[in-house]
Amino acid sequence: MQFADRLAAAVKKTDSITCVGLDPRKKQLPASIQNAVSEDTPQQWAAAYQTFCCEIIDVVRDLVPCVKPQAAFFEALGPHGMVALGNVIRHAQESGLLVITDGKRNDIGSTATAYADAYLGKSSPWGSDSLTVSPYLGRDSLEPFAEVCDQREAGVFVLVKTSNPGGGLFQDRQTEGQTLYRSVAALVHELNETRVGTSGFGPIGAVVGATYPEQLSELRQAMPTSWILIPGFGAQGGSAENVLMGLDSDGLGAIVNNSRNLIFAHAREEFRDRFTDTQWQNAVESATREMNDQLRR
C-alpha cells in the first residue's frame, strides 16, 4: 500500500494526527538516561539517544500514527549517532509506526537519487517511510524522489513554508504574481496529483509551519491531495486552532509534529508534580494523550 494511504489508515486507526518528533538533546534528557552516560563520548551519548528514543517509541506506538526522528541531532554525534539513528528507525518500524526521517536533504539529479535510495522505503538502508526534502534546486531535484516513492511505496515532505521567524525572507518573496512558497506548492501539487492513491492523497507532501495559520489555510487549498507535515506546534507557538487549518473536511491531510513538549514532558512545570524522574515515560504518555485530545476537538 502506498505511503499516503498507509498514513491515512494509521491516522484513522489511532484517531490521532500527532507526529512525535524524536529530537534528542543531551542536556534535556531525563536524569536517569543522562546518568547512564559514564564518559562524555559520542559513543555513550549515541547509546543514550537510542535508549531514550526507543523507550518513547514503546510508549507512543499505539497512540500516534508516526514518529519523526531529526537526523541533525544524531549526526551531531558523528558516525556513532548515525548508527543509533538507524536502530531507532528500525525499532519504530518494528513497532508499527510510520517513520518520517527529518533530514531536509536534496541535491542535483543522480545525487538526489542517492538520498532517495538511502532513506525511502522499508527495504532501504535507513528503512524510513518518508523523508523531508528541500526544494531550492528545482524540479529535477524533486523528480528522482518522486520516482523512488513510486518504486518503494514511500513519501516525501517538501519544505514549502517553514515555521521559523526568518523563513519568510525568501519564501514570502513575490515572484511572477505569487509568493515563492506558493510556487513551490504548485510544483508539489503537480508532482503529486498523478500519484494519488485510494485515500485521496499522494506521496509528495509538504512541510508548512503551524506558526503561519493563514498560509496553512491557503496551502491546504493549493495542494488538496498532499499530506501536510506541520511543525511548530506547542513550543514554537502554533496553537491547535492554527493547525486545524491544515485539515480537510474529513479531518485528514495533515499531521502535526511536536518534539520538546512530548519527549521532554518530564521537565514541563505541569508534569513535574505528577511524575518523578523515573516516571518520565508516563509524562511522555500523558503529554501525547493530551495533544491527541487537543487536536480531536
Add this chain to the structure above:
Amino acid sequence: MQFADRLAAAVKKTDSITCVGLDPRKKQLPASIQNAVSEDTPQQWAAAYQTFCCEIIDVVRDLVPCVKPQAAFFEALGPHGMVALGNVIRHAQESGLLVITDGKRNDIGSTATAYADAYLGKSSPWGSDSLTVSPYLGRDSLEPFAEVCDQREAGVFVLVKTSNPGGGLFQDRQTEGQTLYRSVAALVHELNETRVGTSGFGPIGAVVGATYPEQLSELRQAMPTSWILIPGFGAQGGSAENVLMGLDSDGLGAIVNNSRNLIFAHAREEFRDRFTDTQWQNAVESATREMNDQLRR
C-alpha cells in the same frame, strides 16, 4: 588560522584551484576495488568506498588544496556508509587536505546549530573544515553556521546558483527587482563581510555552478570576499574558460570541483590505453594534473 585564509594558503602552496569530489558509486569503482566486495552488503561496499577514497586522497594530497566528499553516496549505504565517511574525512585531514563535506544541510535555529556542531571544525564529530548548506530557510538558518564558523575556524558554502539544468526554476525568479539567487548572494555577502580574514576572504562562501558563466561573473562581483565553490566542471559541461569567471584578479576566490573525470579517470577513453585497471591510481593522478594545468592557463 580561519578557514578562508587556510584555503588561500593551500591554493597558493599547491598552485591549484582543483577540488577533488569524492563521489563513490558502486558500478564505477575500479575492478580491483569491486572485486574485493565478496558479498553485496552495505558493510562490504562501505569498506570498498573507504579504500577507494583513501587511496585517491593518497594520490592527490600534494596536488590539490581540498577534497569534497559527497555525503549522499555514503548515506546511501546506511550507517556503515556514514562510518566510512567519517574515516575518509579523517584520512583527508591527516593527509593535510582541507575537507568540504557536501551535505547541503540546513534546518531552523537550534537544529541548524546541531548540523554546524556536527560537521564544522577539525574537533567536530565529523571533523570537516567546511559544509555545503541550503538557504531556503532564510537568514536565521544561516546565522548559526556563521557563529560556529567563528568558533571553530571553519567555513560554509551556501547554495546560490546550482549547476543542474532545472536549478533556475526557483533560483532565477525575478523578485524585488533581482533574481532570487542574487538575493541569496546578497545575504551571503552580508554575513561574510564582517568576518574577512588576512587573505581578503571570509568563511561564508557560495556554490555557483560552472554551467552558468555569466551568472558566475555576476556573482563574483556580488560577493567579492566569498570563496566560490564551482561544481559542474567537466562531466556536466562547464569549461575552464567558464570557471575562470569565478576568480579574482589574483587568481584566488574560487575552487573548481570535479568528481567523475578525476576519480573514475580509469574509465575515460583517453586513459584506458595508458593505464591498466590496477593502475587506476595513476589515471587519477594524470587526470588531476591535467585539470590543474587546464586551470592554470
